[in-house]
Amino acid sequence: MAADALSRVFAALADPTRRDIVARLAVGDATVGELAAPYDVTVQAVSKHLRVLEDxxxxxxxxxxxxxxxxxEAEVFDLMTKWIERYRRQAEERYRRLDDVLRSLPDDVPPTRPADPPQERNPS
Structure with a gap:
């Protein structure tokens, strides 16, 4: 998925109404009127949200x-998941390396107090 297409997907999902519409469509297909029913907006407003999701x-x-x-269109979510998964794996690898470093530190070393910052001297 091209970066600009992925940007459109994330931008479309940035709106809570559109995320709710997507969640409702995950259960099954619906008409614009059915999708508009629970909202205090016009069918035209829901149509505009659907146009963004369609684009x-x-x-x-x-x-x-x-x-x-x-x-x-569930396939788009598969592509998003692959994109997100790549960064999740990178983050997990960083945490694994941090765990290795922390395990290699001795357990019996008392915590140290940070040094006090140097005091400014006021000229009198």
């Missing part, structure tokens, strides 16, 4: 007779 590749719309369901 980011997170959702798609289809037509079933008179019904136009919105569908969550």
């Amino acid at each position: 980011a590749g997170l959702v798609s719309r289809s037509r079933e007779a008179q019904r136009r369901p919105v569908h969550l």
Whole structure:
């Protein structure tokens, strides 16, 4: 996934209403009207949120007779997970190295107090 596409995905998910819509679509497809029902906003406002999600590749719309369901595109989450996983593995490796360093330190060394900063002398 290109960096700019990934940026669009994260930007789309930065909005709590859009994250909620995505969570609701994870259960199953829904129409714009069904998605708008729990919010105190217009169907047009939800349509705008869906357009952002669609532009980011997170959702798609289809037509079933008179019904136009919105569908969550789960593959995008697989790509996001791979991107996040790479950085999680790097962080875990850093923590493993820190654990190794901490294990190599002797247990019986008393903690040391940091040195007091030098006192400024006021000329009289």
